[in-house]
Amino acid sequence: MAGFDPAVFIENLAWMKPELLLAGFGLLLLLASATVPVAIRQVGGWLTLAVLAVAAFLVTAQLSAGSGGTVASTGAFPDIAGNPAFVVDGFAVVFKLIFLLGAAFTVLMSMKYPDTDGEDSAEFLALVVFSVFGMMFLASGTGLITIYIGLETMALAGYLLVGFRVQEKRANEGAVKYFVLGALASGILLYGISLVYGATGSINLYGIAASLAGDDSGAAGFLGLGVVLMLVGIGFKVAAVPFHMWAPDAYEGATTPATSFLATAAKAGAFAMLLRVFVTAFGDRGADWAPLMILLAAASMTVGNIAALRQDNVKRMLAFSSVGHAGYVLMGLIAVGLSGGDAAIRARGLLSVALYLFIYTFATAGAFALVALLRKNGQPGEMLDDFNGLVKRHPVASVCMLLFLLSLAGIPCTAGFIGKWWLFGAAIKVNLVWLAVVAVLNSVVSLYYYARVMVAIFIRDGDGESKIQVPLPLSAAIGAAGLFTLVIGVYPQPFIRLARYAVLMMGA
Amino acid sequence: MLTPTHVMIFSLVLFGVGVFGVLTRRNIIIVLMSLELILNAANLNFVAFSWAHPSIHGQVFALFVICVAAGEVAVGLAILITLFRNRNSVNIDEFHLMKG
């Protein structure tokens, strides 16, 4: 064991404070659920929110934890070759904040919501906490073992979140479909990792990059196959076409807070992994994998938006729409891949991905919060007709929904426009103008099905129901999401500054 | 006699069989078994490359994958049981409540 220093290890652990906090709290939730169930049911939600806030604070502190008060850019837990397995840099900080934001919205939605407020509310919260814990290793991990275990932690908790309503047949079905396809994706990803390991001799992203840097002739033949399989595996997780089949069923079957979690945090987690792996390990070979990704992006945008046109179930519609948004986000990664050493384009690509995921989280979580709002008589309010006449029943929520939908469509003056501006601009900068045009056309198409919801809310007449009683946490969620969606739309500079930290990826 | 290449070809065959099983079979339990096949094919690959390089990282990874696969099976069977309780069947063709 020469060379292993316990003191250095403990020092490295200090970089993992947010993760350790979440893990400890998750375990505490389980213990509390087992020993003091009544008490934890009442305070669990608020406690979880508090812990998420503390974790966000710890993560943000890393923005000035580097030498001289700059952003930390440290590697921890190095392997024999000195490559770190866990890295704290601007990229990791920004993505962890996105995860915590998505989780916070989920927790807010789950409080006082019938499905998740019953006997097993603490388990729901524990699953969310464990899932976020796994995601954090996707943002920070640079050793493939770390990344894989983080991915599996996130995914296993996700499967259970989707299947949380054990009585409901659609939840069972959604969970089974999500599980089978998700596990298949993990298996394919793992096989791809094994091929990459075989071709490069390293299971660390930096080691792979080093092995590929010196070798211009292209390593063994199975490197290409390995990269393709890894892309297939992560493509499943991100719900890009043609690997998106699980998303509509899983989103529809899951209870609405869980759906929001899948759509916002889990998607961001998969994107964090995609970016880390492809920019750090395969960054030099960008021209090789970018064409595949262009295909994925174009297909996702088109198929996602066109399929959403036919949906009457709002959750299913939002699922297909999120497939489309995944396509938009992939454009940022394509820009990084094709940047070919141009630091400005690379920065724009990374920044636009992080910015868009933030904006998308607010809008999507808000939209799902509104679906949660419409629940009545034990039935989730997820059909288009449930939105009829909402403007008379709850005008503020209706205006917020308008903001969310306009933001998702990318109308100017909302946050979504800013996000799309950056993303489409990144695509144009690498001479993929046709792709940007496809994206714009798809945004126009998406406006049509978002408009169907808006028509239902504002123009159609409802059943004449009385005003809705909104629990406080849910209204806080809708209000916060609406506020940010509007503010980022008119004054985006602070968020752009925050997203700029995502450019600081260590060693890449 | 036996080289890493042989092991690689074998794991490729296993991987193919596993993927075919997941995509084709109607009984979910068989699908779960095929998933395990895929994970074990990757394990074999890791060990073969660990032998070929030589490097110990592949074997370490294989150990962790075994652990993760166990967890995945637990979760998968739990989901399967909730499904079975509601429907009394594990035939995947019957699950089409959600269409479109």
Add this chain to the structure above:
Amino acid sequence: MPIPAGSHEPDPDTGEHEMAAYFPVLLFLLVGLSFPIITLFIAWLVRPNRPNDVKSSVYECGIEPETPAWTRVSVRFYIIAVLFVIFDVETIFLFPWAVKYGVLGLFGFIEMSIFLLILVVGYIYAWRKGALQWA
């Protein structure tokens, strides 16, 4: 290829193959496989095969079968089995640690204790939720 303990390097002069020590195993395998196959085959050749309804029906101690042969297995067996798998995988991690225990020292001990503690939390959860009852 690994050579079985207590054997020797193959002698190239006599054309000895490196797997020669395993030859008895091959013989054993072949005989073991062929014995039941041959006996069952001969029996299949010799016996008559004239099925009818009464002969093909299920045997239940001479009376008419009342319920289907498949009975519902309680889910408790699954729960115990899956708990076993999880803790068995925990044991997998205990073995390398145990082998190198001397070198890892106090730090290794504390680290493994934390790992075990996490699993104990899971165990307490399973216990208090009644997973371990009646099976």
